[in-house]
Amino acid sequence: NKTENQMLVIFGASGDLTARKLIPAIFALARDGYLPENFVVLGASRSPWSDEEFRENVVTESKHLREKIDESQKKMITGFADRLFYHELSDDQDSDYGPLKKRIDSLNSEHHTDSNYIFYLSTPPSVYGPISKNLHQQGLHKEDEGWRRLIVEKPFGYSLETAKKLNKSLHQYFKEPQIFRIDHYLGKETVQNLLVTRFANSIFEPLWNRNYIHHIEITNAESGGVEKRGGYYDKSGALRDMFQSHLMQIIAFVIMEPPLNSNAEQIRDEKLKALKSLRVMTDPKVLHDNTIRAQYISSVIDGEKVKGYREEADVDPESKTETYAAIKFFVDNWRWAEVPFYVRTAKRMPTKVTEVVIHFKTPHHQIFKDAGMSNKDNKLIIRIQPDEGILIKFGVKVPGQGFKVERANLDFYYSGLAENHVMEAYERLLLDAMQGDATLYARADEVEAAWAFVDPILEYWKNSDAKVHGYSAGAWGPENADSLIDGVGMWRNPSE
Numbered sequence: 432n433k434t435e436n437q438m439l440v441i442f443g444a445s446g447d448l449t450a451r452k453l454i455p456a457i458f459a460l461a462r463d464g465y466l467p468e469n470f471v472v473l474g475a476s477r478s479p480w481s482d483e484e485f486r487e488n489v490v491t492e493s494k495h496l497r498e499k500i501d502e503s504q505k506k507m508i509t510g511f512a513d514r515l516f517y518h519e520l521s522d523d524q525d526s527d528y529g530p531l532k533k534r535i536d537s538l539n540s541e542h543h544t545d546s547n548y549i550f551y552l553s554t555p556p557s558v559y560g561p562i563s564k565n566l567h568q569q570g571l572h573k574e575d576e577g578w579r580r581l582i583v584e585k586p587f588g589y590s591l592e593t594a595k596k597l598n599k600s601l602h603q604y605f606k607e608p609q610i611f612r613i614d615h616y617l618g619k620e621t622v623q624n625l626l627v628t629r630f631a632n633s634i635f636e637p638l639w640n641r642n643y644i645h646h647i648e649i650t651n652a653e654s655g656g657v658e659k660r661g662g663y664y665d666k667s668g669a670l671r672d673m674f675q676s677h678l679m680q681i682i683a684f685v686i687m688e689p690p691l692n693s694n695a696e697q698i699r700d701e702k703l704k705a706l707k708s709l710r711v712m713t714d715p716k717v718l719h720d721n722t723i724r725a726q727y728i729s730s731v732i733d734g735e736k737v738k739g740y741r742e743e744a745d746v747d748p749e750s751k752t753e754t755y756a757a758i759k760f761f762v763d764n765w766r767w768a769e770v771p772f773y774v775r776t777a778k779r780m781p782t783k784v785t786e787v788v789i790h791f792k793t794p795h796h797q798i799f800k801d802a803g804m805s806n807k808d809n810k811l812i813i814r815i816q817p818d819e820g821i822l823i824k825f826g827v828k829v830p831g832q833g834f835k836v837e838r839a840n841l842d843f844y845y846s847g848l849a850e851n852h853v854m855e856a857y858e859r860l861l862l863d864a865m866q867g868d869a870t871l872y873a874r875a876d877e878v879e880a881a882w883a884f885v886d887p888i889l890e891y892w893k894n895s896d897a898k899v900h901g902y903s904a905g906a907w908g909p910e911n912a913d914s915l916i917d918g919v920g921m922w923r924n925p926s927e
């Protein structure tokens with residue numbers, strides 16, 4: 432694919448994401464030869480920085496970039512920093528946009544970026560509307576000279592209603608094909624590989640349905656707590672922060688029907704259909720029985736005392752915000768009728784891991800039942816992170832007399848393909864947006880479909896006295912989470 436000359440304008444450029452993720456990703460793209468000949472970054476933010484200060488903060492003095500590069504790449508840094516510029520702007524101040532437009536025009540003519548612009552909104556969602564309105568007013572949405580694209584970060588809305596409003600307001604100023612809603616999980620190789628595993632292999636796809644699959648389990652665990660993001664997190668919680676976005680995307684890839692081909696619209700049409708087939712839970716009894724929320728409480732990990740969620744900075748000491756969410760649900764369509772799905776996500780668990788576990792049914796007629804083969808023996812485990820790869824568990828005969836069956840593993844690690852550099856999620860997604868490929872970006876209708884499933888759960892948690900359970904920081908969640916899954920077995924806790 433071709434990457435045309437262009438300018439990337441980052442709103443919220445003095446924020447954490449720019450230094451931590453965006454600039455290192457752009458540096459990696461530059462290093463690996465993916466950037467076009469004429470390419471500049473213009474950071475726009477409230478901090479009163481000069482170009483030089485911006486370069487120091489996000490490139491030359493940035494610990495985030497330094498962590499990523501070795502000695503041999505250090506000499507590339509200065510040349511790279513020279514492509515960065517900065518413009519002071521209050522993103523909700525209309526009068527600041529005239530000068531911004533002038534700056535963009537002058538950089539464009541000086542650096543020959545062919546009037547192709549990407550506007551990256553790395554800001555709180557509350558200013559997505561004002562920024563896009565102002566860009567529109569300055570004519571920066573119009574594609575008569577070059578193309579114009581808008582990337583928006585998550586969270587995309589706070590509820591179904593706010594997501595709809597946000598879509599409506601963005602659509603006033605930009606057309607849907609110009610809007611790229613980022614979900615960095617879609618940039619992970621292993622998430623994309625779900626599609627290849629399913630649709631490129633005749634050893635998996637014929638089994639991928641209710642006839643052969645008993646249940647599906649998805650775990651997304653983080654060992655870290657809320658760190659410095661207590662203020663944001665306390666208003667958000669695990670369901671909004673992880674489930675509505677990243678996990679819904681994984682779920683869509685796991686359950687969707689095969690698309691006609693690998694084009695963006697075909698894939699996104701199928702994802703939309705999949706998300707619309709989730710059985711929305713609205714009955715309080717059903718919500719009570721199928722959802723669990725919890726918060727981590729203080730404990731000692733490796734001899735060190737770890738704070739409980741309610742003691743974290745910027746968190747309400749009486750907060751009911753969940754740091755753990757586990758949901759059981761069904762998918763009402765031909766392929767998945769009555770197959771239960773168990774999905775959990777949490778902070779402060781024993782380890783950082785994301786995996787999808789497909790539990791297959793027992794063969795209909797069991798000849799080896801008494802020989803050690805159990806109904807839990809056939810599993811396909813897709814390790815999204817870390818140790819990216821695929822593990823198949825199956826039964827083999829123990830050598831010797833008779834038919835004793837033992838479990839064996841077939842294990843594939845991505846690291847075994849070491850000659851390929853695995854692009855980080857933000858590298859991949861930025862490059863796609865630079866090339867105009869929206870396959871790995873969420874479309875307006877998809878995001879709304881994901882909210883439609885999550886909204887009633889959030890409402891129920893907010894308005895009912897559904898218990899907020901506690902779990903010790905560093906444990907695999909609250910004890911009663913086991914009751915959610917005990918009809919089919921136990922949660923698979925990867926490091927155990």
Ligand code: BG6
Pocket residue numbers: 653672673
């Ligand atoms: C972000 C969430 O979107 O994803 C964070 O806001 C979370 O709370 C992060 O820690 C997890 O991403 P990853 O790629 O480290 O699994």
